Amino acid sequence: MTVLSVAVSGVVTATAAQAQQDAASKPNAVITWNVHAQTAIYEVARQSPTAAARSFAMTQGAVYDAVNAIAGTPYKPYLIAPRSRPSDSTPAAVATAAYRTLVSLFPAQADSLRAQYEESLAAIPDGASKRGGVAVGEATAEAMINARRNDGAFSNATWPVGSAPGQWRPTPPEFLQVGAWYATLKPFVITPADYRTPGPPALTSAAYARDLNEVKALGSATSTTRTAEQTEAAIWWDDPRLVEWSIKRQLATTYRLGTLQTARMFAMVDVAAADTLIACYQEKKRWSFWRPVTAIPLADTDGNPATDADPAWAPLRTTAPSPEYPSGHACFTAATTTALRQFFGRDDLTFSAHSADSGTTRHYHSLSKAMAELDEARVWAGVHYRFAAKDGHRLGSTVTRDVLDHAFGPRRD
Structure with a gap:
């Protein structure tokens, strides 16, 4: 492959040879600080996948605005394009934007983040270029921090709890009430309330019975019909250290993206994922549908003669503490894959x-x-259930396309 197309609307932005030369000349600061972000967000803070989506979107949005500004703002800024010069240090801007944003999110990690920041700056020669990059990164981080102040994160919102057939209630083993605040989180780009799902099928329908009986057979902790390959895939995708995080970095490396295109790709994926999850969680709250771990033991109350209760049934993996429909992970991964497809302009990417x-x-x-x-x-x-994954998939794709119609595209003056 001689030309790498990595822009929305089919705009060719870099050749593979150019990107390879850029990548070989110096480390990609965007990837370095994305690893630092994962360390802060998950390895130390252990944020949930939804909370992490907000943190990554904030960090990568600030980094993107900084890199884009120094590159001459070839793409639409997410928030701002601070005054900059082409000679300003992009690595200094990346490190500063990420560091300032992460410290605002995790003040208890200030010492470790400061050590990573000082290490990054120590590799950059002192002078006007370095000072300029630092100033750009500080400006974009400040804009992001201000934009997300009082955005509703970590509020005391709760999920509606019911007792009638079909209604969600807390699930074993810990019966938690967690994550409802995401449904009321301030969006990053679009209006998530504009997006709706068709809702789960009626409890008495053949479609509901089919999908409940499928997850009952295939999703049981003691299933005899699920294959070893299916078990591995179920666990692999359910890892809370989301595989999507490392896939983005691997793609940036494999396809030899330069700093600007790495920053843009990460921001596209992470901001789209955050808005998708807001829409997804609004729909979870709207439908408040029961999880298989609740529905299967109580199947004798659903009014459907094609379902049978199994009081001892338990899932292979622990059920998340949120309503079932639509699937949050399907929403998130659909956002990720849709954004990647739009960025690269192709579906046939190789990754692991x-x-x-x-x-x-x-x-x-x-x-x-x-x-x-x-x-x-x-x-x-x-x-x-299968219908929750299918509708979450569709929702994630739709929201992401609309986010990227409004943000991160080539600037047209």
Whole structure:
């Protein structure tokens, strides 16, 4: 491949040779600080996947605005394009934007983040270039921090709890009430309330019975019909250290993206994922549908003669503490794969990732095949019905396309 097309609307932005030369000349600061962000967000803070989506979107949005500004603002700024010069240090801007944003999110990690920041700056020669890059990064981080102040994160919102058939209630083993605040989180780009799903099928329908009986058979902790390959995939995709995080970095490296295109790709994916999850969680709250771990033991109350109760049934993987419909993971991964497809202009990307939970590495040669497996894996894990994954997939794709219609495209003066 001689030309790497990495822009929305088919605009060719870099050749593979140019990108390779850029990547070989110096480390990609965007990737370095994305790893630091994962350390702060998950490895230390242990944020949930939804909370992490907000943190990554904030960090990568600030980094993108900084890199884009120094590059001459060839793309629409997410928030601002601070005054800059082409000679300003991009690595200094990346490090500063990420560091300032992460410290605002995790003040208890200030010492470790400061050490990483000082290490990054120590590799950059002192002078006007470095000072200029620092100033640009400080400006974009400040804009992001101000934009997200009082955005509703970590409020005391709760999920509606019911007792009638079909209504969600807290699930074992800990019966938690967690994450409802995401449904009221301030969006990053679009208006998530504009997006709706058709809702789960009626409890008495053949469609509901079919999908409940499928997850009952395939998603049980003691299933005799789920294959070893399906079990591995279910665990691999369910790892809370999301494989999507490392897949983005691997793609940036494999396809030799330069700093600007890496920053843009990460921002496209992470901001789209955050808005998708807001829309997804609004729909979870709207439908408040029961999880398989609740529905299967109580199947004798659903009014459907094609379902039978199994009081001892348990899923392969622990059920998340939120309503079932639509699938949050399907929403998130659809956002990720849709944004990647739009960025690269193709579906046939090769990538892999390792999961500590499954102890395995899985390989893919297209985004669509990976996404199709994720939909199946939520059923194999015993945490979602097929209709929840299908509708979450559709919602994530739709929201992401609209986010990227409004943000991160080429600037047209």
